Amino acid sequence: MYRERGVEGRFPEGRPMRLLLAAGGTETAAIEGISAAGVDREAMRHTPSADAEILVYGEVVRAPVVPVSPSGCPTPAVVTRAVRELLAFEVSVVDTGLFAPTAAPTVDVGASPGADVREPEAVPEASALFERARELGRTLPEDRLVLAETIPGGTTTALGVLAALGERETVSSSLPDNPIDRKRSVVADGLAASGLERGGAAADPERAVRLMGDPVQATLAGLAVGATEAGTTVVLAGGTQLLAVAALARHAGVEGTLPLATTAYVAADPSVALADAAADLDVDLTVTDPGFDDSDHPSMARFAAGEAKEGVGMGGVLALAERAGVEATAVREGVGQVYDRLFDGPKSERSPVDSDYS
Amino acid sequence: MYRERGVEGRFPEGRPMRLLLAAGGTETAAIEGISAAGVDREAMRHTPSADAEILVYGEVVRAPVVPVSPSGCPTPAVVTRAVRELLAFEVSVVDTGLFAPTAAPTVDVGASPGADVREPEAVPEASALFERARELGRTLPEDRLVLAETIPGGTTTALGVLAALGERETVSSSLPDNPIDRKRSVVADGLAASGLERGGAAADPERAVRLMGDPVQATLAGLAVGATEAGTTVVLAGGTQLLAVAALARHAGVEGTLPLATTAYVAADPSVALADAAADLDVDLTVTDPGFDDSDHPSMARFAAGEAKEGVGMGGVLALAERAGVEATAVREGVGQVYDRLFDGPKSERSPVDSDYS
Numbered sequence: 179m180y181r182e183r184g185v186e187g188r189f190p191e192g193r194p195m196r197l198l199l200a201a202g203g204t205e206t207a208a209i210e211g212i213s214a215a216g217v218d219r220e221a222m223r224h225t226p227s228a229d230a231e232i233l234v235y236g237e238v239v240r241a242p243v244v245p246v247s248p249s250g251c252p253t254p255a256v257v258t259r260a261v262r263e264l265l266a267f268e269v270s271v272v273d274t275g276l277f278a279p280t281a282a283p284t285v286d287v288g289a290s291p292g293a294d295v296r297e298p299e300a301v302p303e304a305s306a307l308f309e310r311a312r313e314l315g316r317t318l319p320e321d322r323l324v325l326a327e328t329i330p331g332g333t334t335t336a337l338g339v340l341a342a343l344g345e346r347e348t349v350s351s352s353l354p355d356n357p358i359d360r361k362r363s364v365v366a367d368g369l370a371a372s373g374l375e376r377g378g379a380a381a382d383p384e385r386a387v388r389l390m391g392d393p394v395q396a397t398l399a400g401l402a403v404g405a406t407e408a409g410t411t412v413v414l415a416g417g418t419q420l421l422a423v424a425a426l427a428r429h430a431g432v433e434g435t436l437p438l439a440t441t442a443y444v445a446a447d448p449s450v451a452l453a454d455a456a457a458d459l460d461v462d463l464t465v466t467d468p469g470f471d472d473s474d475h476p477s478m479a480r481f482a483a484g485e486a487k488e489g490v491g492m493g494g495v496l497a498l499a500e501r502a503g504v505e506a507t508a509v510r511e512g513v514g515q516v517y518d519r520l521f522d523g524p525k526s527e528r529s530p531v532d533s534d535y536s
Numbered sequence: 537m538y539r540e541r542g543v544e545g546r547f548p549e550g551r552p553m554r555l556l557l558a559a560g561g562t563e564t565a566a567i568e569g570i571s572a573a574g575v576d577r578e579a580m581r582h583t584p585s586a587d588a589e590i591l592v593y594g595e596v597v598r599a600p601v602v603p604v605s606p607s608g609c610p611t612p613a614v615v616t617r618a619v620r621e622l623l624a625f626e627v628s629v630v631d632t633g634l635f636a637p638t639a640a641p642t643v644d645v646g647a648s649p650g651a652d653v654r655e656p657e658a659v660p661e662a663s664a665l666f667e668r669a670r671e672l673g674r675t676l677p678e679d680r681l682v683l684a685e686t687i688p689g690g691t692t693t694a695l696g697v698l699a700a701l702g703e704r705e706t707v708s709s710s711l712p713d714n715p716i717d718r719k720r721s722v723v724a725d726g727l728a729a730s731g732l733e734r735g736g737a738a739a740d741p742e743r744a745v746r747l748m749g750d751p752v753q754a755t756l757a758g759l760a761v762g763a764t765e766a767g768t769t770v771v772l773a774g775g776t777q778l779l780a781v782a783a784l785a786r787h788a789g790v791e792g793t794l795p796l797a798t799t800a801y802v803a804a805d806p807s808v809a810l811a812d813a814a815a816d817l818d819v820d821l822t823v824t825d826p827g828f829d830d831s832d833h834p835s836m837a838r839f840a841a842g843e844a845k846e847g848v849g850m851g852g853v854l855a856l857a858e859r860a861g862v863e864a865t866a867v868r869e870g871v872g873q874v875y876d877r878l879f880d881g882p883k884s885e886r887s888p889v890d891s892d893y894s
Contacts, residue, residue, distance in 0.1 A: 234628070235676065235677050235678075236677060237677040239672070239675045239676060239677070240671075240672070240675065266624060270592070270640075270641045271641055272641075279644065281643060281672055281675065281676070282628075282641070282643070283628045283629055283630075283640070283641035283642050283643045284641050284642065284643075284644070285639060285640070285641045285642075286637065286642070313598075314597070314598070314639055317597045317598065317639065318593065318597060318639070319593050319594060319595040319597070320593075
């Protein structure tokens with residue numbers, strides 16, 4: 179299969195797959211209290227650009243920061259890159275409104291960073307993005323597309339879209355203590371500014387994103403719809419942000435199987451009704467525990483303590499690794515190596531700067 | 537090594553490598569008689585975008601054409617993709633002034649398509665491109681960077697740069713019969729319009745590109761200089777267009793080894809003094825013959841007849857395959873498979889359109 183179908187053919191059943199990382203920004207992330215206290219706003223704007231570089235190159239290249247939370251939890255991109263080095267799957271990063279330049283190659287869908295959800299329109303170009311992504315999803319040749327995200331503030335826009343669609347309003351957080359009340363307040367302000375009732379965009383998912391979402395959602399929803407139309411298997415690799423994408427896809431008419439693969443950390447988040455939300459949307463849930471609490475490497479301790487939880491397709495690729503028969507110890511070893519390389523790499527002389535990534 | 541250093545670690549000596557494809561455009565390609573007679577100018581503008589997609593996805597995705605010469609010779613991207621499916625090396629496409637959109641992820645260095653070399657300035661942004669690429673070349677983490685190009689009209693701009701630098705003016709062609717007199721006439725007009733004598737930019741390679749080159753050259757020269765500064769091995773994967781890049785790198789002060797790997801078709805081109813030009817620039821020449829004349833598959837017949845000859849890193853990856861111990865029969869089998877998939881792929885319903893690629 180490998181020689182017949184492409185470099186990624188060794189993956190699980192030998193069918194080619196590609197991870198599509200939607201990397202973008204929204205001004206929603208700059209709202210006080212949404213992101214971790216003490217995080218430098220400018221550094222946070224570089225996080226998706228840095229995540230893309232880590233996924234593609236295994237190091238930051240053009241980005242000035244290695245994304246790390248205030249308490250020292252590295253970006254989940256470290257985990258995704260580690261699994262990529264084990265499984266050698268292909269990736270394409272889609273620029274879904276990056277604030278900062280990246281050395282990673284990106285697919286251009288004409289996206290700009292999203293506005294604050296408290297503005298009347300959060301993603302004015304939502305319909306155009308959705309359509310361009312739908313066409314891309316229809317035409318990409320792989321048998322399986324794994325959809326992932328990196329966008330600070332993304333759980334708040336997820337909450338916004340779930341509210342606009344009238345779905346169960348439950349989202350996770352990269353913070354140990356989910357500022358869910360703050361998010362609900364922001365979403366309430368956003369609904370008011372948009373002149374939208376809860377569920378008011380249930381029949382029009384593009385409008386839900388336009389008024390209350392972010393450009394990552396518009397793009398991932400379009401990709402999911404287009405790929406499904408072409409008979410391509412779609413895997414949603416992420417937590418509640420990808421649940422919001424599932425909701426958009428369902429409201430756009432996607433029927434049939436819609437698998438979502440996330441981490442045990444999202445599933446264990448007491449502020450999230452993950453199984454209920456998945457059941458609402460008829461999403462097949464896969465939860466993978468990488469056993470980071472069995473490691474004493476500094477890269478994994480903060481994950482084991484429930485920080486970060488998800489992002490950059492972490493839960494999805496952990497599931498892929500498990501299905502491919504990769505031992506969890508090998509994944510953990512890889513995570514440690516990628517982390518060490520990020521901070522001690524021969525060409526990377528950058529210092530870690532505090533940053534937030536969800 | 538594979539698990540230690542990355543997905544491309546299996547390549548030859550187990551050291552990670554990346555192919556950087558500079559994909560761009562120049563108005564020079566639209567000059568009558570430079571490109572193959574009967575080629576549609578609009579289709580040609582899509583060739584680099586389509587080449588990028590073939591390299592990354594193994595199929596055209598967003599591009600409306602599969603690049604094929606008037607006589608039916610497919611783009612060399614088919615060969616490079618076939619080798620990639622065998623060796624699984626990583627690629628980044630750099631947008632060095634694409635005329636048309638592409639679904640391939642591309643690195644942004646801020647390039648625009650180049651002007652006609654008969655204009656006073658062919659690449660007004662040459663210095664900025666060179667510097668951005670130099671920084672990228674300095675910071676990319678791989679041990680080895682393989683530099684490749686796809687730009688219609690590129691042998692004419694190569695001739696322009698060689699003239700501006702005062703180097704031996706010898707270039708190849710994708711056409712069976714090199715329109716070298718036409719190219720020389722265009723370059724003479726360009727030198728006059730730029731107020732430049734032969735060799736007048738020998739001390740200033742960025743000026744040579746600005747007045748007489750194309751954005752692909754500015755970017756690849758910058759990458760070569762930056763990578764060399766960082767101790768990264770650079771391989772120039774191509775024919776006389778990459779020789780022009782070697783000349784720019786030498787005039788920019790690059791010393792030490794500079795390998796250039798091309799095909800037997802360029803070496804056999806009676807209009808090119810390849811070995812002499814390589815010796816002038818102290819370039820270590822590797823010539824690989826894929827033995828396409830041993831195949832009766834339609835994808836290889838026109839190559840065997842001396843068309844196309846080079847492009848999209850073809851000669852470079854053929855050398856990599858040989859060094860990796862891949863049998864030439866396996867390469868040819870792969871070329872046939874990629875070609876068949878391009879024209880019969882399940883999601884590709886596009887017809888081949890005549891196009892030119894050098």
